[in-house]
Amino acid sequence: MKRLSVVDAERCVGCQCCMFACSRRTNSHGLSESCIGVRSSSGVEHGFIVVACRVCEDPPCVRACPMGALTRTEKRGIHLAEEKCTGCGSCAEACVVGAVYWDSEINKPMICIQCGFCVDFCSHGVIEMRERKAADDAK
Ligand code: SF4
Numbered sequence: 001m002k003r004l005s006v007v008d009a010e011r012c013v014g015c016q017c018c019m020f021a022c023s024r025r026t027n028s029h030g031l032s033e034s035c036i037g038v039r040s041s042s043g044v045e046h047g048f049i050v051v052a053c054r055v056c057e058d059p060p061c062v063r064a065c066p067m068g069a070l071t072r073t074e075k076r077g078i079h080l081a082e083e084k085c086t087g088c089g090s091c092a093e094a095c096v097v098g099a100v101y102w103d104s105e106i107n108k109p110m111i112c113i114q115c116g117f118c119v120d121f122c123s124h125g126v127i128e129m130r131e132r133k134a135a136d137d138a139k
């Protein structure tokens with residue numbers, strides 16, 4: 001399956017266009033609904049960290065959910081069954097890279113659905129939809 005991949009974080013200028021695009025996908029303005037995150041690694045001179053769900057082979061977020069609300073799918077990455085979710089936050093704590101974002105209005109996690117919508121909005125070639133192997137999860 002193709003997954004959203006950070007192919008060259010060194011090229012990230014911190015514009016957050018990917019975040020705006022992801023938020024916009026759900027008709028939200030601003031950045032609050034984004035399932036991809038860009039943050040400074042410690043001051044602009046040190047560059048940026050781009051955090052997106054890696055669709056782990058054996059996802060810690062899925063294992064951590066006491067309600068069975070998360071499943072790993074081949075086409076859309078991690079799927080949330082909202083009706084099962086109690087908003088406990090265990091998935092966000094368990095994610096190895098901090099890729100479970102939070103919708104505080106409804107108190108539920110937001111996890112990338114691997115649609116690739118954000119890719120076209122990054123004009124710096126930082127992110128791509130790319131085939132990934134299990135071994136890539138460590139990167
Ligand atoms: S917040 Fe929801 S999806 Fe996450 S672990 Fe708790 S019940 Fe599961």
Ligand code: SF4
Nearest residue numbers: 053054056059061095
């Ligand atoms: S949300 Fe985090 S733990 Fe879950 S599959 Fe994505 S990267 Fe892995």
